[in-house]
Amino acid sequence: MKRRNFLGLMGAAGISATLATEAQAGGNIHFEGYPGSKGVLFDATRCIGCRKCEVGCNEVNNLPKPAKPFDDLTVLDTERRTQNEAYTVVNKYVQEDGTTVFRKIQCMHCLEPSCASACFVSAFAKQPSGAVTYDESVCVGCRYCMVACPFEIPTYTYNDPITPKVVKCDLCDANIKAGRIAVPGCVSKCPKEALIFGERDELLKIARNRIEAAPDKYLDHIYGEREMGGTSWLYLSGVPFKQIGMREDLGVQSGPELTSGALSVVAMVPALWPLLLAGVYGMTKRTDKINKKEKADAVAEAIATTQDKAKADLKTAMERAQADKEATVKREVAKALEEAAKAAEEGEKEEEGA
Ligand code: SF4
Numbered sequence: 459m460k461r462r463n464f465l466g467l468m469g470a471a472g473i474s475a476t477l478a479t480e481a482q483a484g485g486n487i488h489f490e491g492y493p494g495s496k497g498v499l500f501d502a503t504r505c506i507g508c509r510k511c512e513v514g515c516n517e518v519n520n521l522p523k524p525a526k527p528f529d530d531l532t533v534l535d536t537e538r539r540t541q542n543e544a545y546t547v548v549n550k551y552v553q554e555d556g557t558t559v560f561r562k563i564q565c566m567h568c569l570e571p572s573c574a575s576a577c578f579v580s581a582f583a584k585q586p587s588g589a590v591t592y593d594e595s596v597c598v599g600c601r602y603c604m605v606a607c608p609f610e611i612p613t614y615t616y617n618d619p620i621t622p623k624v625v626k627c628d629l630c631d632a633n634i635k636a637g638r639i640a641v642p643g644c645v646s647k648c649p650k651e652a653l654i655f656g657e658r659d660e661l662l663k664i665a666r667n668r669i670e671a672a673p674d675k676y677l678d679h680i681y682g683e684r685e686m687g688g689t690s691w692l693y694l695s696g697v698p699f700k701q702i703g704m705r706e707d708l709g710v711q712s713g714p715e716l717t718s719g720a721l722s723v724v725a726m727v728p729a730l731w732p733l734l735l736a737g738v739y740g741m742t743k744r745t746d747k748i749n750k751k752e753k754a755d756a757v758a759e760a761i762a763t764t765q766d767k768a769k770a771d772l773k774t775a776m777e778r779a780q781a782d783k784e785a786t787v788k789r790e791v792a793k794a795l796e797e798a799a800k801a802a803e804e805g806e807k808e809e810e811g812a
């Protein structure tokens with residue numbers, strides 16, 4: 459179905475062109491975020507690495523139970539990424555002084571998501587709620603989103619041959635909108651209030667207040683306030699963010715701003731597809747025409763060659779006939795002269811006998 463949809467879209471040059479235009483526009487406009495949109499503040503100084511947030515996420519999303527139980531904290535000895543069956547994971551980072559800092563990982567819900575910008579069928583969307591959601595019904599499985607995400611978050615269900623899809627945290631948007639839960643599953647399970655769910659603007663105020671109240675405890679930096687144009691998940695830490703596995707090289711420009719040119723080209727591909735197909739069809743027809751012309755030329759050349767040969771043969775034959783005719787005439791003349799001479803000789807003999 460998805461591939462049929464895809465081909466349907468590809469065939470509809472108008473729709474594809476519209477999508478391309480939207481993607482291009484999205485790549486050129488800096489988006490400051492929806493007013494009142496929600497997010498989560500994670501405070502690494504409070505996290506104890508208990509993995510209860512993983513439990514909450516697993517339960518609220520009806521995910522399969524992991525091979526090792528959630529209370530097995532030896533899992534933290536290996537650095538992990540999010541997976542198809544784990545939309546969030548907690549990692550442990552041992553510092554140079556031997557202390558341990560934990561960090562929770564999930565989709566950052568960027569204000570201007572690179573994943574959404576890269577997706578030419580608009581399967582990803584930044585919602586007014588703050589969540590970046592994914593619609594598998596329109597996904598064509600190109601996985602540009604996975605390449606585009608600077609935080610390496612989306613995963614893909616490669617082992618599902620019938621309905622493969624992209625997987626990531628949705629900020630519990632569907633569950634919250636449906637009224638099944640009031641706050642994300644991970645937030646509700648945290649025993650240390652290392653996670654706070656609320657309006658992003660309010661979370662920024664809380665974060666600033668914490669930094670001001672305990673400047674020795676916190677870095678004077680709210681990760682996500684400006685990184686990649688801003689994210690709905692915000693982080694506080696007492697150690698440099700790269701020491702808890704977070705990229706510090708991303709800058710403050712959003713993904714779409716950084717890659718607008720390249721992404722516009724990506725979006726142009728489906729837009730140009732019908733034209734390319736038309737071009738290929740045209741080329742094929744032209745090739746047919748060329749083939750037909752070549753055939754006609756070859757036939758004409760063969761006819762011309764045959765005609766030339768026929769003419770040459772005819773000329774040779776006529777020359778030969780002419781030569782034969784002349785020889786015959788000569789021979790007949792010689793014969794006639796010979797007979798005439800013979801008759802004259804016999805006539806002289808008869809006259810002498812008479
Ligand atoms: S973290 Fe990655 S998947 Fe999540 S919104 Fe940002 S770009 Fe998209």
Ligand code: SF4
Binds near residue numbers: 519
């Ligand atoms: S917000 Fe929801 S989906 Fe995302 S990590 Fe938390 S529980 Fe999981």
Ligand code: SF4
Binds near residue numbers: 508
């Ligand atoms: S539940 Fe809270 S304290 Fe426990 S690992 Fe998750 S974020 Fe950290």
